[in-house]
Amino acid sequence: xxxxxxxxxxxxxxxxxxxxxxxxxxxxxxxxxxxxxxxxxxxxxxxxxxxxxxxxxxxxxxxxxxxxxxxxxxxxxxxxxxxxxxxxxxxxxxxxxxxxxxxxxxxxxxxxxxxxxxxxxxxxxxxxxxxxxxxxxxxxxxxxxxxxxxxxxxxxxxxxxxxxxxxxxxxxxxxxxxxxxxxxxxxxxxxxxxxxxxxxxxxxxxxxxxxxxxxxxxxxxxxxxxxxxxxxxxxxxxxxxxxxxxxxxxxxxxxxxxxxxxxxxxxxxxxxxxxxxxxxxxxxxxxxxxxxxxxxxxxxxxxxxxxxxxxxxxxxxxxxxxxxxxxxxxxxxxxxxxxxxxxxxxxxxxxxxxxxxxxxxxxxxxxxxxxxxxxxxxxxxxxxxxxxxxxxxxxxxxxxxxxxxxxxxxxxxxxxxxxxxxxxxxxxxxxxxxxxxxxxxxxxxxxxxxxxxxxxxxxxxxxxxxxxxxxxxxxxxxxxxxxxxxxxxxxxxxxxxxxxxxxxxxxxxxxxxxxxxxxxxxxxxxxxxxxxxxxxxxxx
Amino acid sequence: xxxxxxxxxxxxxxxxxxxxxxxxxxxxxxxxxxxxxxxxxxxxxxxxxxxxxxxxxxxxxxxxxxxxxxxxxxxxxxxxxxxxxxxxxxxxxxxxxxxxxxxxxxxxxxxxxxxxxxxxxxxxxxxxxxxxxxxxxxxxxxxxxxxxxxxxxxxxxxxxxxxxxxxxxxxxxxxxxxxxxxxxxxxxxxxxxxxxxxxxxxxxxxxxxxxxxxxxxxxxxxxxxxxxxxxxxxxxxxxxxxxx
Numbered sequence: 001x002x003x004x005x006x007x008x009x010x011x012x013x014x015x016x017x018x019x020x021x022x023x024x025x026x027x028x029x030x031x032x033x034x035x036x037x038x039x040x041x042x043x044x045x046x047x048x049x050x051x052x053x054x055x056x057x058x059x060x061x062x063x064x065x066x067x068x069x070x071x072x073x074x075x076x077x078x079x080x081x082x083x084x085x086x087x088x089x090x091x092x093x094x095x096x097x098x099x100x101x102x103x104x105x106x107x108x109x110x111x112x113x114x115x116x117x118x119x120x121x122x123x124x125x126x127x128x129x130x131x132x133x134x135x136x137x138x139x140x141x142x143x144x145x146x147x148x149x150x151x152x153x154x155x156x157x158x159x160x161x162x163x164x165x166x167x168x169x170x171x172x173x174x175x176x177x178x179x180x181x182x183x184x185x186x187x188x189x190x191x192x193x194x195x196x197x198x199x200x201x202x203x204x205x206x207x208x209x210x211x212x213x214x215x216x217x218x219x220x221x222x223x224x225x226x227x228x229x230x231x232x233x234x235x236x237x238x239x240x241x242x243x244x245x246x247x248x249x250x251x252x253x254x255x256x257x258x259x260x261x262x263x264x265x266x267x268x269x270x271x272x273x274x275x276x277x278x279x280x281x282x283x284x285x286x287x288x289x290x291x292x293x294x295x296x297x298x299x300x301x302x303x304x305x306x307x308x309x310x311x312x313x314x315x316x317x318x319x320x321x322x323x324x325x326x327x328x329x330x331x332x333x334x335x336x337x338x339x340x341x342x343x344x345x346x347x348x349x350x351x352x353x354x355x356x357x358x359x360x361x362x363x364x365x366x367x368x369x370x371x372x373x374x375x376x377x378x379x380x381x382x383x384x385x386x387x388x389x390x391x392x393x394x395x396x397x398x399x400x401x402x403x404x405x406x407x408x409x410x411x412x413x414x415x416x417x418x419x420x421x422x423x424x425x426x427x428x429x430x431x432x433x434x435x436x437x438x439x440x441x442x443x444x445x446x447x448x449x450x451x452x453x454x455x456x457x458x459x460x461x462x463x464x465x466x467x468x469x470x471x472x473x474x475x476x477x478x479x480x481x482x483x484x485x486x487x488x489x490x491x492x493x494x495x496x497x498x499x500x501x502x503x504x505x506x507x508x509x510x511x512x513x514x515x516x517x518x519x520x521x522x523x524x525x526x527x528x529x530x531x532x533x534x535x536x537x538x539x540x
Numbered sequence: 541x542x543x544x545x546x547x548x549x550x551x552x553x554x555x556x557x558x559x560x561x562x563x564x565x566x567x568x569x570x571x572x573x574x575x576x577x578x579x580x581x582x583x584x585x586x587x588x589x590x591x592x593x594x595x596x597x598x599x600x601x602x603x604x605x606x607x608x609x610x611x612x613x614x615x616x617x618x619x620x621x622x623x624x625x626x627x628x629x630x631x632x633x634x635x636x637x638x639x640x641x642x643x644x645x646x647x648x649x650x651x652x653x654x655x656x657x658x659x660x661x662x663x664x665x666x667x668x669x670x671x672x673x674x675x676x677x678x679x680x681x682x683x684x685x686x687x688x689x690x691x692x693x694x695x696x697x698x699x700x701x702x703x704x705x706x707x708x709x710x711x712x713x714x715x716x717x718x719x720x721x722x723x724x725x726x727x728x729x730x731x732x733x734x735x736x737x738x739x740x741x742x743x744x745x746x747x748x749x750x751x752x753x754x755x756x757x758x759x760x761x762x763x764x765x766x767x768x769x770x771x772x773x774x775x776x777x778x779x780x781x782x783x784x
Contacts, residue, residue, distance in 0.1 A: 034588075034590065034596075034598065035598075035637060035641070035676075037596070037597060037675070037676045038588075038590045038591075038596040038597060038598045039596070040591075042590075042591060042595045042596045042597075042675070043591050043593065043595055043596070095710075096654050096710075097651055097654070098650070098651035098654070098705065098708055098710060098711075100665060100668060100669060100672040100704075100708075101660075101665075102665060103659075103660055103661065103662050103664075103665050104662075105662065106659070107659030107660055107661045107662070107664075108659065125672070126669070128595070128672075128673055130595075131595050131673070131675065132672050135672070135674070135676070136651075139644070139649060139650035139651070139701070139705075140650060140651075142644055142645050142649075142650060143648070143650040143651075143652070145645075150637075150638070178630055178636070208590040208591045208592070208596060209589055209590060209592075210590060242592065244592060244593050245593070307593070307594075307595070310594070311593055311594075314569070314612060314614075315569075425578075425579035425580075425583075426579075429579075467583065468583040468584065469583050469584040471549065471551050471584065471631075472551060473549070473550055473551055473630060473631050474586050474630045474631040474632075474634050475586075476578075476586050476587075476634075477578075477583040477584065
């Protein structure tokens with residue numbers, strides 16, 4: 001059965017979009033490769049920004065100014081203004097549907113200061129902000145009776161051509177992970193809300209294993225454009241051995257960064273790119289780096305940072321109440337994504353995008369902490385409303401027969417034609433390592449080109465990789481291989497963009513050119529495919 | 541280090557086996573051990589995982605008969621790893637959560653009518669702070685003995701979520717929420733406390749169910765098992781003499 005709005009991805013953006021489209025009267029269907037509450041959104045801890053002024057003086061203008069400053073010239077002021085002005089209303093909506101925010105003594109929503117913010121602006125729910133927002137959205141989606149199909153893995157966006165040979169999106173082809181069968185879902189509008197691509201860095205990423213950029217890769221294959229893919233945010237403080245995130249709120253609350261000599265070496269509350277680089281320089285010079293929150297006291301840590309304490313004990317065998325926490329910066333959030341206009345629509349008619357997979361030009365070269373949960377809600381709702389409006393006017397025919405055959409052929413081809421002589425798990429780990437070392441916090445042309453060479457070689461070798469497991473039922477070997485294929489596709493794009501941008505800006509730091517060049521590069525890196533060939537250009 | 545995993549496949553026909561694996565890792569979490577097996581030893585091993593940090597609820601399974609999150613459990617020599625109980629196994633350690641998650645809809649576990657202009661005090665936040673930490677891993681559902689006899693029981697996590705909204709200062713529709721959980725709900729629980737013992741987030745569904753029972757009583761509902769005695773004057777007189 002055809003839907004009005006098909007949403008791929010069921011994290012914060014996908015569920016916000018679903019609720020908005022449902023409210024606009026659309027028949028909504030959600031597809032996710034997990035279950036909704038298993039999404040990356042569950043991991044967001046620090047908070048969600050809105051200039052409410054509940055914990056100290058603040059203003060929408062200050063929120064805009066902080067966001068633009070952190071973005072290092074690459075944000076669109078109009079888009080930032082839209083998001084920041086919509087923030088108080090977004091929080092009121094979340095409060096209204098029952099998110100359990102922490103509170104001030106007066107019963108208002110509590111707020112704390114995150115890096116780069118001029119005021120305590122991040123509304124939070126202990127250090128479970130993302131978890132509680134995600135679950136509350138999920139509860140509302142159930143209340144509305146919106147259809148959710150779990151464990152469907154996106155293969156491709158379906159496009160048809162109109163009478164003028166102009167393509168439009170009209171559904172998605174997926175792998176039903178449970179049955180192993182290809183399926184197609186027809187829809188008047190499609191929203192991609194599949195999250196980011198920080199797992200390119202494999203074990204050097206805070207992200208869940210599913211952040212493999214499937215939706216972004218499918219979007220560029222379908223004819224959408226991508227924007228600013230070279231900008232990857234490194235979170236300054238992840239546990240050293242496991243890359244598990246220690247929330248920025250630990251520094252916001254007064255945590256210190258120390259080197260092996262016990263010296264502080266950076267202002268901990270600078271934007272993330274600057275703090276991450278300072279830590280990286282220490283590590284490159286042979287120092288170990290630690291987060292110290294001992295002076296905050298056990299009562300405070302248990303009240304405000306309970307997850308951090310539990311995870312540090314489990315993964316590093318240290319108790320933050322008494323010990324230093326060994327840390328390193330790792331890939332955390334990908335600013336780049338599917339290029340959308342101010343209605344969340346992509347270059348491909350009928351295809352919308354929201355959340356980390358999209359680029360609304362609000363984060364620019366470096367995202368401000370607390371703005372990603374905000375983005376999910378504000379632009380998720382916008383995408384949902386606009387996709388519903390598009391569906392109302394949609395009168396074109398949909399033919400998904402060819403897409404189904406193509407998806408079936410693809411699955412069988414990967415399973416039976418790819419020879420599995422090269423172990424892709426090993427290549428996946430290798431890719432993560434060279435990305436972290438050469439395309440990470442600090443980059444230079446030679447290192448980037450070396451990684452690009454390796455990535456293109458692996459793309460050629462893909463037919464010699466493949467899967468050992470040929471079963472139909474719940475074949476995670478197959479899903480992980482297709483994910484790896486998507487990651488290689490995006491790897492090439494990230495590298496081409498990073499090589500083209502001959503300057504340093506925000507999270508893109510070139511050691512060979514350590515300064516910004518506004519005349520040549522104060523522009524967005526746009527990429528697209530023509531007949532399968534990758535094209536790139538800088539555009540306003 | 542050796543661990544044993546219960547393998548299950550339905551292709552080409554149903555087959556089950558306990559297979560032993562040698563893990564060449566030092567002090568790994570169970571999730572690290574499973575990932576090691578999948579990427580180095582046997583690519584056909586199926587399990588679900590996500591965040592690695594106990595918030596996504598994907599990697600719940602049983603070790604030596606007890607529910608754990610694989611990412612938060614340190615492997616011990618000779619551990620036996622099995623999928624969750626009370627839910628259909630799809631393959632190996634992967635289970636189908638659809639029916640268990642459907643209990644949330646049956647229990648109407650959401651904020652129904654929001655009070656307008658409602659401030660929430662710090663004290664009121666604490667009433668459901670722990671309950672709203674639930675990650676829907678399904679450990680409690682697996683450990684609950686009632687599911688073995690009543691497949692329609694709403695179960696621990698759904699009832700905890702009902703309490704999470706009933707206790708919410710912003711919820712106006714308390715009566716409606718309470719009425720929804722009278723059948724296959726609060727009174728079917730045996731208060732065995734298994735759910736509390738296995739919850740990775742320190743939630744006690746049993747305690748939440750007890751709280752829901754007292755709210756139910758306040759709304760005039762009573763334990764149907766108690767009611768079936770027929771009230772006073774049924775089988776027993778009050779003069780002390782048996783009526784048989």
